[in-house]
Structures are given as structure tokens and as C-alpha cells.
Amino acid sequence: MSSYAIIAEELRKSFNGFEAVRGVSFKVRYGEVYGFLGPNGAGKTTTLSMLTTMIKPSGGRGIVAGYDVVENPVEVRKRIGVVFQDPTVDRDLTAWQNMMIHASIYGIPRSDAEKRARELLEFVELDKFAHKPLRSYSGGMIRRFEIARALLAEPEVVFMDEPTIGLDPQARAKVWEVIQELKRQGVTVFLTTHYMDEADRLCDRIAVIDHGRIIAEGAPDELKSRVGGDTVYLRAIDSDSAKKLLALVSEYGEAKLAADNVTVVLVASNAPSKIPQIISSAERAGVKIVEARYNRPSLDDVFLLLTGRRLRDEEGDWRIWGRLVRSRLGR
Amino acid sequence: MSRELATVDEGLRGSSRVYSPGFSSALLAMAYRQVARFLVARSRMANAVIMPVMWLVFFGLGWSAAFSTLRGVERALFGGLEYLEFLAPGIVIMSVFMAGFGSGLGVIWDREFGYLKEVLVSPAPRQALILGRLVGDSVVALVQGLLMAVLVSLVAGWPGTARFLAALAAAYVAALASSSIGTFIALSMRSPEGFHVVINLIMMPMLFISGAFYPIEPLPEWLKALAYINPLYYAVDLSRGLMYGVHSTPLTLDAIGLLAVSAAFIALVVAKFSKTYLA
Numbered sequence: 001m002s003s004y005a006i007i008a009e010e011l012r013k014s015f016n017g018f019e020a021v022r023g024v025s026f027k028v029r030y031g032e033v034y035g036f037l038g039p040n041g042a043g044k045t046t047t048l049s050m051l052t053t054m055i056k057p058s059g060g061r062g063i064v065a066g067y068d069v070v071e072n073p074v075e076v077r078k079r080i081g082v083v084f085q086d087p088t089v090d091r092d093l094t095a096w097q098n099m100m101i102h103a104s105i106y107g108i109p110r111s112d113a114e115k116r117a118r119e120l121l122e123f124v125e126l127d128k129f130a131h132k133p134l135r136s137y138s139g140g141m142i143r144r145f146e147i148a149r150a151l152l153a154e155p156e157v158v159f160m161d162e163p164t165i166g167l168d169p170q171a172r173a174k175v176w177e178v179i180q181e182l183k184r185q186g187v188t189v190f191l192t193t194h195y196m197d198e199a200d201r202l203c204d205r206i207a208v209i210d211h212g213r214i215i216a217e218g219a220p221d222e223l224k225s226r227v228g229g230d231t232v233y234l235r236a237i238d239s240d241s242a243k244k245l246l247a248l249v250s251e252y253g254e255a256k257l258a259a260d261n262v263t264v265v266l267v268a269s270n271a272p273s274k275i276p277q278i279i280s281s282a283e284r285a286g287v288k289i290v291e292a293r294y295n296r297p298s299l300d301d302v303f304l305l306l307t308g309r310r311l312r313d314e315e316g317d318w319r320i321w322g323r324l325v326r327s328r329l330g331r
Numbered sequence: 332m333s334r335e336l337a338t339v340d341e342g343l344r345g346s347s348r349v350y351s352p353g354f355s356s357a358l359l360a361m362a363y364r365q366v367a368r369f370l371v372a373r374s375r376m377a378n379a380v381i382m383p384v385m386w387l388v389f390f391g392l393g394w395s396a397a398f399s400t401l402r403g404v405e406r407a408l409f410g411g412l413e414y415l416e417f418l419a420p421g422i423v424i425m426s427v428f429m430a431g432f433g434s435g436l437g438v439i440w441d442r443e444f445g446y447l448k449e450v451l452v453s454p455a456p457r458q459a460l461i462l463g464r465l466v467g468d469s470v471v472a473l474v475q476g477l478l479m480a481v482l483v484s485l486v487a488g489w490p491g492t493a494r495f496l497a498a499l500a501a502a503y504v505a506a507l508a509s510s511s512i513g514t515f516i517a518l519s520m521r522s523p524e525g526f527h528v529v530i531n532l533i534m535m536p537m538l539f540i541s542g543a544f545y546p547i548e549p550l551p552e553w554l555k556a557l558a559y560i561n562p563l564y565y566a567v568d569l570s571r572g573l574m575y576g577v578h579s580t581p582l583t584l585d586a587i588g589l590l591a592v593s594a595a596f597i598a599l600v601v602a603k604f605s606k607t608y609l610a
Contacts, residue, residue, distance in 0.1 A: 052452055077454035078349050084452075088445040092368050104360030105455040107352030133371070153350050 005030045005157045005188040006051060010060035012212075013046050020046040022212035023060060028190055028205075030156070033183050035203035036192040037299060039311055043212040044192035045085060048161050051190070052082050065156040078106075081150030085161040087142050091135045095126060095145050098134065099152060106153040113152065120148035124178055140171025147178055151187075158182065160191040164198060176201060196299035196311055208303060215306050220299060227297035227305055229253060230271035234264045234278065235291040244287050249278055357455035358463035365437070365467025369474075379433070379475045383426035387483060390544070391418045409546065410577040417577075419483035420498060420570040421543025427476035427502045428509045428563055432534055434468035435513025439523050451607060461604040465510050465597060472506035473499070490574045497573040504589050505566035511596035512562075518603050541567045548579060562592035 006028035013021040021043040028034040036044045049055040051062050053073035062069040065079035089098050096117065103113030121127045124144040134142060143163060150158055163179065164172040179202050182189060193199050199206050200220045208216040208223070216223055234249065236242035239261040246264050249255050253268030268274055271294035282289050295301065303311040369375060395414040398405040409417035441447045450460050480499060484490060490498070516533075520526050540547065540554060541563035547555055558564045569585035572578030578585065 054448065054452060074454050077452060078351065080452075082448075082452050084445065084448050086445045088447075088449040090364065090368070090446050091444065092371050093364070097364075097367055101360045101364050102449070102453075104363075105352055105357045105450070105453045105460065107350040107356060107454070154348055 003030070004028060004063070005032070005065060006034070006190060007063040008047070008051065008060070009062075011047060011050055011057050011062055012059040013043075013050060013055065014058045019212055021050070021057075024207075024209070024212070024214050025060075026207050026214060026217060028157075028188065030188050031186040032204045033179070033189040033191070033202055035199040035206045036190070036209050037194070037196065037199040037203075037206050037303075037311075038192075038209035039194055039309075042194075042209045044194075044209055045161055046212075047209075048159055048190070048192055052080060052159050053077055078153075079156045081153065081155035081158045083143070083146045083150050083158070083160040083163060085165060087146065089134050089142060089146065089149075092133060094131050094133050095121065095137075096130045098145070099149060102149050102152055108153055116152055116154075117148075120151055121145075123181070124148045125174075138171065140167050140174060143167065143171070143175055144178060147175070151182075157188045157190060160189065162192055162194070164193075164195065172198075194311065196303070200299055206299070208299075208306060210303075210307050216302065223299060223302045224297040227301045228267050229269035230267070230294045230296055231301060232266040232268055232271045232275060232278075232292070232294040233258075234266065234289050236262050236264065237288045237290055238262060241287045244285065245282060245289070248282060248285055248287065252278065352453070352455040352459075354456055354459045357453075357459035358466065360455075361450075361460050361463025362467035362470065365434070365464060365471055368437075369471040376475065379426060379430040379472075380478055382429060383422050383479050384482070386425065387418070387422050387486065391415055391422070391486075394418075410579070412575055412577055413487075415483075415487040416575050417546075417571070418544065419487040420574045421541065421567050422483050423476050423480045423498065423502055424505050424541070424563065424566045424570055425538055425543055426479040427472045427506045428538070428566070429534065430472035430475045431469060431506045431509030432513035433530065434472065434510050435515075435517035436523060436526055437464075437468070438514055438517035439520060439526055442521070443523070447607075457605040457607070458601050461514075461601055462597070465507065465514060465600065468510040468514070469503065469506040472510060473503050476502040476506060494574050494576075498570040501566060501570040501573055501586075501589070504586075504593055505563070505570070508562050508566070508589060508593040508596060511593060511600050515596050515600045515603065518600065518607075537561055537563050540564070542571075542579070543567045546579065562589060565589045565592075 004027045009025050010023045011021060011025070012019065012023045024043070024047055036047060038044055046055070050057045051064055051069060053069050053076050056070060064076045067075040067079070069076050099117040099121070100113060103110070103117065108116070118127065121130050124147060126141060126145055126148065129137065129141065134145065137145065147160070147163070164175050167175065176198070179189065183202065191202065203220060205217065205219055206223060207214045216226070234245060236245045242257060242262045242264055246255055246257055249264060249266050252274055253266050255264055255266040258265050275292055275294060279289055279292065300311050303309070391414070398408070398414045405414060406412065477499065480495065480502070484495065489495070516529055517526055520529070540558045540561055542558065547558045547564065550558065565580070565585040565588040568578045568580050569582060569589060572582045572585065
């Protein structure tokens with residue numbers, strides 16, 4: 001019996017010549033929350049679909065809970081719970097009816113099923129709505145219901161595809177709470193997301209996936225430390241002074257001029273203590289800094305470092321940064 | 332990260348049970364789902380009852396009045412029955428057929444609204460899942476048929492309990508046949524609109540040359556040939572034979588034909604659904 005909940009070896013999938021997943025390999029330990037982080041179309045859902053036996057890989061191997069997803073799909077299905085990206089509930093029926101049907105098609109004896117369904121609905125705070133048709137549920141409630149339902153058959157691995165996509169902030173927070181509680185209880189979770197804050201908050205380890213390949217893997221902090229420190233954004237008054245500023249700050253760390261030609265981007269450790277030093281030495285040199293701001297490294301910066309693109313849909317535009325005005329910092 | 336993985340591993344494996352779904356529990360669950368869905372969707376029940384009632388009232392009563400002016404000739408036309416008696420079994424089969432055939436639409440909605448995934452990702456045998464659906468759909472169709480049977484018996488004359496129940500049994504096989512035909516078509520379609528087109532294209536001609544509204548003996552040969560490959564013809568003839576003792580094909584042949592069509596389409600549906608992957 002394998003000691004890993006999931007092993008993927010060179011998994012690949014092509015659709016009519018398009019390579020959605022181009023050979024991904026990773027291992028997920030029992031009790032771990034493992035995240036697939038990447039932009040839309042990176043191959044996250046396709047990988048999840050292969051691991052949950054919903055589509056056949058074009059190549060490579062997937063072992064889930066000790067069974068090969070192609071050779072033994074039924075054994076895999078017995079041991080996994082899946083929350084798909086789009087709802088997969090019968091909206092005309094109540095939560096309870098959906099639960100009981102799920103129990104029967106997973107072979108859970110009635111008395112166990114009823115007891116566990118009650119506990120799980122309570123766990124996701126839907127016990128009061130158990131006998132309401134799912135048509136009356138909000139998006140967040142349906143997602144929580146689906147998580148509860150995925151846990152009904154006591155799966156060894158829970159898969160969640162973009163668990164908070166399309167939810168409002170409060171609903172997201174509630175889903176996060178549920179996943180964090182699962183994490184505390186040692187449930188193995190494989191989730192995909194394109195929200196870096198979600199991956200950062202929930203996952204023990206993350207694989208950053210882009211264009212069907214894993215481009216980095218590790219704990220969120222490990223990945224963030226690759227950026228090499230805080231990112232400082234300093235905006236000068238014009239491009240000439242920006243060039244002077246660039247020369248000036250190079251001693252503090254790796255610096256470059258942003259695409260707008262007036263912002264200097266500096267990667268440096270301990271930005272809060274360095275920014276005042278930079279500002280006073282710039283003033284001494286007669287260079288005026290209009291805006292100064294820094295970011296702790298985020299997974300977004302990791303993605304930017306690895307791909308040259310931002311994770312979010314918008315294009316990388318240096319101008320959108322810089323909210324701290326001089327008056328807040330300099331005086 | 333400092334968690335002792337071996338302990339977690341053991342703990343999880345110790346605590347979590349691996350359930351194995353049985354064939355019958357999965358089948359019953361899916362059958363239950365179809366019935367439960369029907370019970371909450373009153374409009375479906377209304378829809379499936381209203382059409383045959385309209386046929387019975389506006390078509391049946393109308394022609395029945397017209398034919399009754401012919402006196403002796405009426406019974407000669409309809410194998411010794413009055414027109415309403417002739418029509419009654421046809422109306423029952425019609426309501427069962429429409430309900431069963433239309434239930435195929437549910438397969439398309441399940442794909443559209445994602446429930447198909449919930450079913451496909453489960454460890455239950457695919458055969459059980461789809462058979463359960465057919466059982467549920469045909470039971471729902473039969474319930475509608477039962478309502479119609481009671482209604483037409485009141486209008487056309489009570490055939491006796493034994494005959495009534497025998498006709499109902501035939502109606503159930505017809506329900507199973509039409510559910511599997513509808514489901515088979517729906518399994519290869521993606522859009523509900525497309526299915527509605529198919530319903531109108533296939534269902535109406537099947538109904539008209541089923542012998543439900545008029546006897547098929549006087550028809551031209553080519554139409555008659557179409558009737559003989561129409562499973563609905565056997566269903567109507569069988570139920571008319573069982574209900575009022577009038578039929579044009581031997582009842583065993585009717586029964587064999589109807590069962591064969593049901594078995595064939597059930598087999599096709601199971602084969603097709605078992606191969607369903609999402610991509």
C-alpha cells in the first residue's frame with residue numbers, strides 16, 4: 001500500500017491535438033492539503049479530472065489512494081470525495097434527499113448515512129436547511145453542501161476544483177473555514193485555485209502550474225522566499241530622476257526600471273527599515289520620490305518571477321502600484 | 332510539515348472505512364430520485380395528464396359523437412367496440428409513452444446542471460445507475476398511465492379488475508420501452524432544444540400510426556409496414572386486447588414484440604451509458 005495519497009507521474013492529456021496537461025509529476029502525502037495554483041486554462045481542472053477518473057489520461061500514470069486511476073477506477077472512486085467546479089446537485093430535491101441518494105450510490109448503510117449526514121450538515125452549518133430544496137440555496141451554501149456530501153463516504157482523499165470560485169467574500173470565508181477545519185482533522189485535500197491568497201492560506205504545499213506544466217513546487221513560504229525579499233516600488237517625478245534613483249538604490253538590492261519609466265522596482269530584504277534610508281539619501285541627491293510602497297512577497301510575485309506574467313487576469317502594469325503617498329511615509 | 336506522516340497515515344486508514352456500493356442499492360437510489368423529482372414537479376404531472384385528457388375529450392368525445400350517428404357501422408369499423416372503448420387503451424398507452432419518452436430530457440438536464448458528474452464519479456456500477464433511472468422513469472410514467480386508465484375506464488366503461496390490471500401491466504412494459512427509447516436518444520444529444528425537435532419528429536408519427544386513434548388494417552400497405560415496426564402499435568394492440576378483448580395481432584406476438592423492443596433499447600442504453608466519460 002502506497003504511503004502517498006496521490007502520486008502523479010508524467011500525467012498528460014491532449015484534446016484534439018491541444019496539450020492541456022504536458023506531463024505533471026507530484027506526490028501528495030496523507031493528511032496534507034495540496035494546492036494546484038495557476039491561471040485559468042493552465043491545466044488544473046484537467047489534472048483533477050484525470051485523478052478523479054473522470055477523463056482518461058493520454059499518457060503517464062496516476063495513483064490515488066493506492067490505486068491506478070486507469071486500471072482501477074472503481075477502487076479509486078470508492079476512496080475519494082470530489083467537489084467539482086460547477087455544482088453537481090439535484091436542485092429540485094432537498095439537501096437531505098441529495099445526501100441519502102449519495103449514500104446509496106456509495107453503498108453507505110442507511111443508519112450510518114443518516115448519522116453522518118446530520119453531523120456533516122451541522123459541520124457546514126446547513127443543518128437548519130437540510131429539508132429545503134437546494135434551489136433555495138445560495139452559491140456558497142451549495143458549495144458547503146457539496147463539501148459535506150463529498151465527505152459522506154469517509155473518503156481518503158478529497159478533491160476540490162476551485163472551491164470558492166464565483167463566491168462573494170463572506171461565502172468564501174465560510175468555505176475557507178470549512179477547509180481549514182478539515183486540515184486540522186488531518187483530511188487529505190487536493191485543491192485547485194487561481195486565487196493566490198486562497199492557496200497561501202489553505203495549502204501545506206503548492207504546485208504552481210502554467211501551460212500544462214508544474215513550474216514550481218513547495219510550501220507557500222518556501223516559494224515566497226524565492227522572490228528574495230520584499231518588493232519596493234518607488235515612483236520618481238519623471239524618467240530622468242527615475243534613472244538617477246535606479247542608480248542610487250542599486251546598492252540596496254536588485255533593482256530595475258518598470259515599464260512606465262518612472263517607477264523603480266527594488267527587491268530587498270526588510271523594506272520597512274530601508275525605505276526611510278532610501279528616501280533621505282534620494283533627498284540628499286536631489287531626487288524627488290513621489291510615491292513609495294512595498295509588498296511582502298506574495299505567491300503572485302512568485303508567479304511573476306517564474307513566468308513574467310501576473311496570476312490575475314489583468315496585464316502586468318507597474319502603474320497600478322503605489323498607493324502610499326509621500327506624506328504618509330516621508331514626513 | 333513536522334507532522335508524523337506515518338501516524339497520520341495509519342490513523343486515517345484505521346478510521347476510514349471503504350464502502351462498496353451494491354448493485355441494487357444504487358439502482359433503487361436512482362429510481363427513488365426519479366420518483367422524488369416527479370413528486371416535487373407538479374407541472375410535469377399536469378403536463379403529462381393534460382395532453383391525453385385533451386385528446387380524450389376533444390378528439391375522443393367528438394369522434395365518438397360523430398361515429399354514433401352511423402349506428403351499426405361504428406362497431407364494424409372498430410372491431411366490435413364503440414369508438415370510446417376503442418380509443419381508451421390507446422389514450423392510456425399514449426400518456427405512458429409521452430411521459431416515458433419525455434423523461435429522456437432529464438438525461439440532458441443532468442448533463443447541463445452537472446448532476447451527471449456526481450453520478451459518474453461514484454463507485455456504483457454504471458449499469459445499476461442507468462437501470463435505476465429507467466425503472467424510476469417508467470414507474471413515474473406508469474403512475475400517469477394509471478391516472479389516465481382510471482379516467483378512460485370511467486368514460487368508456489369499466490373493463491373489470493383483472494382486465495384493467497392486465498392492461499396496466501402492458502402499459503408498464505410500454506413505459507419501460509418508451510423511457511429507454513427516450514433515454515437512448517437523449518444520451519447522444521447535448522441540447523434540450525434538439526431533444527424537443529426529436530420528440531416532435533419521432534413521437535407524433537409514432538403515436539399516429541400506433542393504432543391508438545384509428546385501426547391500421549384499412550391503411551395503405553406502406554403505412555401499415557411502418558405501423559408494424561412501431562413498438563407503440565404492439566403496445567396499443569396488446570392493451571386493447573387485454574382491456575376489451577379486441578386485437579388485430581395475436582397477443583403473444585404483441586407481447587413478444589413489445590418486450591423485445593424494451594430489452595433491445597435497455598441494452599443499448601446500458602451499453603452507451605457504461606462507456607460515458609466526460610472527455
